[in-house]
Amino acid sequence: MDGEDPSNSTTSLLSRSYNADTSSTPPPKHTTVPFISLLLATCLALSGAVAIAFLFLSSSPPHAQAQPNLKISESNAEYSRPLTKLKRPVVIMISSDGFRFGYQFKTDTPNIDNLINNGTEAELGLIPVFPTATFPNHYSIATGLYTPYHGIVYNNFFDPELNETFTRATGGSDPKWWFGEPLWETVVNHGFNAATYMWPGSEAPKGKWTCEEKFCKKFNSSVPFEERVDTILEYFDMPSRKIPVFMNLYFPDPDSQGHDVGPDDPELTEALGRIDSMIGRLIQGLKTRGVFEDVHIILVGDHGMAAICEKKYIYLDDLAIPQDWVEYNWAILGVRPPASYSPADVVANMTERLKNAENGKHLKVYLKEDLPTRLHYSASDRISPIIGLVDEGHIVTQSRSAGDDTCGGAHAYDNKYFSMRSIFIGHGPRFARGKKVPSFENVEIYNVVTSILNIKGAPTNGTDGFPNSVLLPQH
Numbered sequence: 001m002d003g004e005d006p007s008n009s010t011t012s013l014l015s016r017s018y019n020a021d022t023s024s025t026p027p028p029k030h031t032t033v034p035f036i037s038l039l040l041a042t043c044l045a046l047s048g049a050v051a052i053a054f055l056f057l058s059s060s061p062p063h064a065q066a067q068p069n070l071k072i073s074e075s076n077a078e079y080s081r082p083l084t085k086l087k088r089p090v091v092i093m094i095s096s097d098g099f100r101f102g103y104q105f106k107t108d109t110p111n112i113d114n115l116i117n118n119g120t121e122a123e124l125g126l127i128p129v130f131p132t133a134t135f136p137n138h139y140s141i142a143t144g145l146y147t148p149y150h151g152i153v154y155n156n157f158f159d160p161e162l163n164e165t166f167t168r169a170t171g172g173s174d175p176k177w178w179f180g181e182p183l184w185e186t187v188v189n190h191g192f193n194a195a196t197y198m199w200p201g202s203e204a205p206k207g208k209w210t211c212e213e214k215f216c217k218k219f220n221s222s223v224p225f226e227e228r229v230d231t232i233l234e235y236f237d238m239p240s241r242k243i244p245v246f247m248n249l250y251f252p253d254p255d256s257q258g259h260d261v262g263p264d265d266p267e268l269t270e271a272l273g274r275i276d277s278m279i280g281r282l283i284q285g286l287k288t289r290g291v292f293e294d295v296h297i298i299l300v301g302d303h304g305m306a307a308i309c310e311k312k313y314i315y316l317d318d319l320a321i322p323q324d325w326v327e328y329n330w331a332i333l334g335v336r337p338p339a340s341y342s343p344a345d346v347v348a349n350m351t352e353r354l355k356n357a358e359n360g361k362h363l364k365v366y367l368k369e370d371l372p373t374r375l376h377y378s379a380s381d382r383i384s385p386i387i388g389l390v391d392e393g394h395i396v397t398q399s400r401s402a403g404d405d406t407c408g409g410a411h412a413y414d415n416k417y418f419s420m421r422s423i424f425i426g427h428g429p430r431f432a433r434g435k436k437v438p439s440f441e442n443v444e445i446y447n448v449v450t451s452i453l454n455i456k457g458a459p460t461n462g463t464d465g466f467p468n469s470v471l472l473p474q475h
C-alpha cells in the first residue's frame, strides 16, 4: 500500500524556526517521515517501477553496458578524498527542469555518465515532493521542507490572508511568499559567499542574502546555456576566500520539450544531448582550472514527466464546478468554493458526479486534510480546501473545446508515480565512486549540502543522519 506514513515528533524544532518566518501560515504539523518508512514505501512503489525501468533498459543500452570499466576498487573507498587545490569544500548544484528518471538511457550522455560512474547516484531516481511541480520542488530542494512549511504550495496559488495570488511575476522576488531558510541564505549567514543562477526563490532577500547582482542571476529565459555555465566557472577565478562555497545553476530543459511533445519524442532526446553537453562544458572548465576533483557537483531535476492526450481529459463543467472556484488545475486540482458553501458538501457532490463523468474514475477529490499524510499537503491556508488527485496521464480542465486531439506531457501528479521521479547524481570528494543509493525524497538534499560544507543548517523535514547514507565520512 502506498498509504499513510507514521508521523513522529522529531521536528519539534521546526515550529520554533517557522514561527519567525511564517506569520501568515499556521505552524507546521510534525510530519517528518522516518527514513525506514520511506524506504519501505519506496520499495513497494518500486515493485512496479523496476518493471518500467526494465522496459527502458530493454530498448536502450544501460550505463553498465555502455561503461563497462567501472572502477570497482574505488567504489568501496572508506573516506572522503582530500582537497588538492580548493581551500574549502564547494558545491555546485545543477537543476535540469523536468529531467525524468530514465531519460539518461534515451541517448548518449557521456558527461552525465561520467558523473554517475565516478559518483553516487539514486539508483532508481529522486522522489519529488507533492505537487510534483517546478516551484514547489526547487524550493524544497533548497530548504529541505515540504511545501506547507516553505510556503510555495504550487507554481501559482492564492493566499487568503494576504488576499493575493502568487505567480513568478508577482511574487518571485518578494520574501513574504518564501518561508524557510534556503541554502544560499544558510551559507551567507555563515560568512561565506553563495551564488544563485535563476533558482526559484533565490531572488527574494532573506537574512544576510540580499541577491546582489554579482552573485544572484535573475530569471531570464534568453540567457544562453553556455553563458550560464561560464558564469559559474568564472567564480573559480576569484581569490580563494571569495569563491562561493555554494552555487546553483538552472536549466529549463528538457521540461519545455516534455510539455510540448511528451517524454518520448526525438525533440526531447535532442534537448537531453544539449544538457549533457552543458555538463561537459562545466566539467571541462573545472578541469582546466584544476578543481574538477575538488568540487562537489550535484545534478538533480525537480520532477519527471508523463505523456498526456486530450482523450484522457476530465472536464470541470461535468462536475458543476464554476471556473472562478478553481485555483489550479491540470495534473492536480485545487478548488476553493465561496465561504457560503461547505467544502465537504462540494466534495460529496463532485464525487457523485464523477461516477458518470467522462474519465471521471481517474480523478479523486479530497478535503485537503483527508489527503494521504505521505503527501504533506494540508498544513497551509495557501493550499486549496479541496484537492483533486489526478491519475497519471490524465488532465483536469474546465471545458470541452473544438481543438485537435493534442498530445504532450504534464507533471504535478502524485509523487508515488515513477514517471514523476527525477535524478540525483553526486560527484566529488565526499561521494563514493560508482555508488548506488536507494531513492529518497528531495527534502533530504539540504542536509547533504550542509554536511558537505561543514556548516550547521536550519531545521528541515529531512531525516536525521541521512547524509551519512549518501556521503563518505571525513578523515
Ligand SMILES: [Zn+2]
Pocket: 098, 134, 255, 256, 259, 411
Ligand atoms: Zn513543467
